[in-house]
Amino acid sequence: MKKITKDIKVIQAPLAGISDTVYRKLIRKYSKETLLMTEMISSEALVNNQKTLITKFDKEEYPLGFQLSGHKPHIMARAAKILNEWASCIDLNFGCPVNKVVKGTDGSAMMRNVELAKEIALAVKEVIDVPLSAKFRLGWSLDEINFVEFAKELESVGVDFVTIHGRTRSQMYSGNADWEKIGLLKNELKIPYYANGDVKTLQDAKKCLELSGANGLSIGRGFMGNPTFAQALENYFKDGEINKESSLEEKIEILKEHINGEVELRGEVNGIKFMRKFYNFYISSVRDASKYRQVLVRIESQKEILKVLDEILSLHLANCG
Ligand SMILES: Cc1cc2nc3c(=O)[nH]c(=O)nc-3n(C[C@H](O)[C@H](O)[C@H](O)COP(=O)(O)O)c2cc1C
Known part of the structure; x- marks a missing residue:
């Protein structure tokens, strides 16, 4: 349509x-x-x-x-x-x-x-x-x-x-x-x-x-x-309905989907490079976000990125008590 x-x-x-x-x-x-x-x-x-x-x-x-x-x-x-x-x-x-x-x-x-x-x-x-x-x-x-x-x-x-x-x-x-x-x-x-x-x-x-x-x-x-x-x-x-903000869990799920989509479109090397401009936006609510971003932008493998994202989420949830 x-x-x-x-x-x-x-x-x-x-x-x-x-x-x-x-x-x-x-x-x-x-x-x-x-x-x-x-x-x-x-x-x-x-x-x-x-x-x-x-x-x-x-x-x-x-x-x-x-x-x-x-x-x-x-x-x-x-x-x-x-x-x-x-x-x-x-x-x-x-x-x-x-x-x-x-x-x-x-x-x-x-x-x-x-x-x-x-x-x-x-x-x-x-x-x-x-x-x-x-x-x-x-x-x-x-x-x-x-x-x-x-x-x-x-x-x-x-x-x-x-x-x-x-x-x-x-x-x-x-x-x-x-x-x-x-x-x-x-x-x-x-x-x-x-x-x-x-x-x-x-x-x-x-x-x-x-x-x-x-x-x-x-x-x-x-x-x-x-x-x-x-x-x-x-x-x-x-x-006029007001939605609640996405949780970090949701944001990381969406980020993973974004990464997987870009890797599929561009191949692993270019897809991972392309995604570097997005991390700041997805994880801005995490404590020490810039530190994590520094880590994420150095990683070159899709599997490793997804693993680090899970770690960031676990640490965040643990900190939230
Ligand atoms: C990285 C980047 C790329 C952009 N590319 C375009 C573009 O291709 N065409 C366009 O009309 N405006 C482009 N813009 C301007 C945006 O469409 C928009 O007008 C501007 O970012 C202000 O709106 P925002 O505060 O909602 O981002 C670009 C802006 C940015 C930051």
């Missing part, structure tokens, strides 16, 4: 090098309704037939959006046409702040080139029959905040919904996302808008929705090491 059939309340924000098929399926396990999103896919690479692990996905991930990056309208359109067959929606990356991306005038640099952004949106819209969305920031810098105009321009060429990360490009990831500023979009658009940045708990979610007036939320790092947050959000949106 690739179609988006309901009002989307939560979008899993694309995270390059993180939100691969294994990660997304973990989130899907806890939430049927969250719109999952691939990592950004370079339109140039895709049309040049350089398919990589980034484009791997499974049917059970639907609804699943595909995010495209690039700055050439005809290449973006060709890439979108390829993805249209599988995508629940196509998302345009107009928000990435990384130098490598911005230098090529991709990502958030597009916020300084509204005409080109519109040209891309138009070219893509013409060749797809699924919803088109765009993700961007507040603007290039605090002196160049233009997300309201940018969103309206994109709406005028047929973009179906937008996501705004409440930081500027210059801020990169420093400071806090400004949820209140996102609220300037209230009454400015007919299409839905989603607020993004720093939502990690249900309290954050409530506050962000209140301040931004957004139709829903886009969650990036809040799902890292915590895919059950997707379930908590889904229940909250359905009936």
Whole structure:
């Protein structure tokens, strides 16, 4: 079922090098309704037939959006046409702040080139029959905040919904996302808008929705090491129910599943290497978490990692008395 059939309340924000098929399926396990999103896919690479692990996905991930990056309208359109067959929606990356991306005038640099952004949106819209969305920031810098105009321009060429990360490009990831500023979009658009940045708990979610007036939320790092947050959000949106936090036991079970999935996808050597960026997130509640992380990132075998995780859990349970 690739179609988006309901009002989307939560979008899993694309995270390059993180939100691969294994990660997304973990989130899907806890939430049927969250719109999952691939990592950004370079339109140039895709049309040049350089398919990589980034484009791997499974049917059970639907609804699943595909995010495209690039700055050439005809290449973006060709890439979108390829993805249209599988995508629940196509998302345009107009928000990435990384130098490598911005230098090529991709990502958030597009916020300084509204005409080109519109040209891309138009070219893509013409060749797809699924919803088109765009993700961007507040603007290039605090002196160049233009997300309201940018969103309206994109709406005028047929973009179906937008996501705004409440930081500027210059801020990169420093400071806090400004949820209140996102609220300037209230009454400015007919299409839905989603607020993004720093939502990690249900309290954050409530506050962000209140301040931004957004139709829903886009969650990036809040799902890292915590895919059950997707379930908590889904229940909250359905009936206001507040889930209890996952126990360490549950988190370690999920971490093991994540490790096993990545090893299956990438092989033991690469899978174990890939997982090193996640340990902090999964075991943050353990006393001496950084010490354990140091141990985990040095281990190269899957079997050994799983054994150490059991030891961490036993020690934790013993300490809890
Ligand atoms: C490691 C990492 C990779 C990211 N990759 C992408 C990406 O591929 N496309 C994109 O639009 N944003 C990307 N972002 C930005 C996130 O989608 C999101 O906007 C940002 O992390 C703020 O939201 P959060 O606080 O919920 O994580 C990335 C962020 C991080 C930390």
